[in-house]
Amino acid sequence: MFTGIIEEKGRLQAIKQDNQSLQLVMQASKVTTDLKVGDSISVNGVCLTVTDFTATSFQVDVIPETFRGSSLAQLSRQSSVNLERAMAANGRFGGHFVSGHVDATGKITRVWQEDNAKYYQIAVPDSRYISNKGSVAVDGTSLTVFGVTDHHFTISLIPETQQATVLGEKKIGDTVNVEFDMLAKYMERLLQQPAEGLTEDKLEQYGF
Template identity: 55%
Template structure:
């Protein structure tokens, strides 16, 4: 479980392509302070497991499903990436519930400077729009953000100066692709409502509510 608050920007120091899969080695510093084999680390919003590590790098395996459903395939040696360690039980919850399980890939369609903020409109897959809510939460490349406007197939987010400086999203421009994770609570609510039996007024009455 993550919060969507990027801790550090790392760099891909090695990339080994496999048939439909990848092995990534990431150079960083803060993330390695307490790293252990088997730890979960969010890389551009994708939850991946540490397989090996050194004093200044860690390595993860990226399986075919993750390659297909995220922007991982676009990484190359030297690429910068957002990093966040899994949230400790006694940690502060600064963002929102983020699982690191990507729902789809979005494309930045417009960028606008507004005073000290930068707003970006991101085209998302139509199937994901039902999870998007005005003033609701979304994770973009692993960064927890608030949705400030909704289009037919797009969302608009606004980056404060800290987010512009401490994550990669501030540098991304028109045409760049980003990982999208919808609000986990919205997905669970939909699942409950569509599961059998449906949670209707009559179902609630029949079950003593």
Template identity: 50%
Template sequence: MFTGIIEELGSVKKVAQQGRAMEITIHATKIMPGIKLGDSIAVNGICLTVTRLTSTEFSVDVMPETFRSTSLSTLKERMEVNLERAMPATGRFDGHFVTGHVDGVGEILKKEPTENAIYFHISIPTDFSKYIVMKGSVAIDGISLTVFGIEADTLIVSIIPHTAKETVLGRKGTGDQVNLETDMLAKYLYSFVHEHRAEGKFESKITEQFLQQNGF
């Protein structure tokens, strides 16, 4: 489990690809103390397992499904990546529940500086919108962000200068890909509601009206 609060920008040192499988080696400093083999690290929002380790670098394996459904296939040497260690049970919870299980890839359609903010318009698969609500949470490349606009196939978020400086999103522009993870709680709620509706467990007209008004 992660929070969506990026701890460090790492640098890709090596990408070894064989078919749709990859091994990525990443240089980092802040997150290295205490890391051990088998730990989970979110790399651009994707939960990956540490398979090799030195004092300044760690390696992770990328299996074909992850290669296919995320933006990791676009990584090259010297590119920067967002890094976050799994949240400790005793740690503070500053973002939202992020699993590191990416739902899909979006494309930045527009990057628009507005006073001290940068607005991003990002394309999303049409069926993602049912899991997204105004002022709700979404993870973009592993960054916990607030939804400021949502249409059938477009999501709007904004970042402050600190986030632009400390994450890869500030370095990305129109046409670049980003990893998307919708709110885990919204996915569970949507699944629960539709399962119970199919079983006829919502008999109240008021309940049904409320669900329809809120996109369920």
């Protein structure tokens, strides 16, 4: 589980690609300080497992499902990436619940500046899980939605986010990893379940 608060921008040091899988070595400094093999790290919003590490780098594997469902296959050597370690139980919770399981890739269709804010319009196949003023994770960054249509949503970056994440470097046509708010997904799933056995007495029993 992650918060969507990016800890540092890393750099892709080495990449080995098979048909539909990857082995990546990321250069980093902050996220490697207490690293162990088997730890989870979010790389551009994708939860990956550390298989090897040094004081200044770590290695992860990307399986075919992740290869096909995220933008990681578009990375090249020296690409910048957003990095976040799994959430610690004793830390502050500053973003929103982010699982690191990408729901869709989106394409940036518009970028504009307004005072100190940088706005991005992102096209997605379906925006039913996105709500205005709700939360969304873009390349692992927890952000607030400022506009939504059937197939687009708009986010805004404060100067700090522009500097501290790879989103500040993105341009029109770039692909990003999108994770919808998991609460919205769970709610839809619950509403799809049959209401058999749901009575006024049972609702009253559970405090409704």
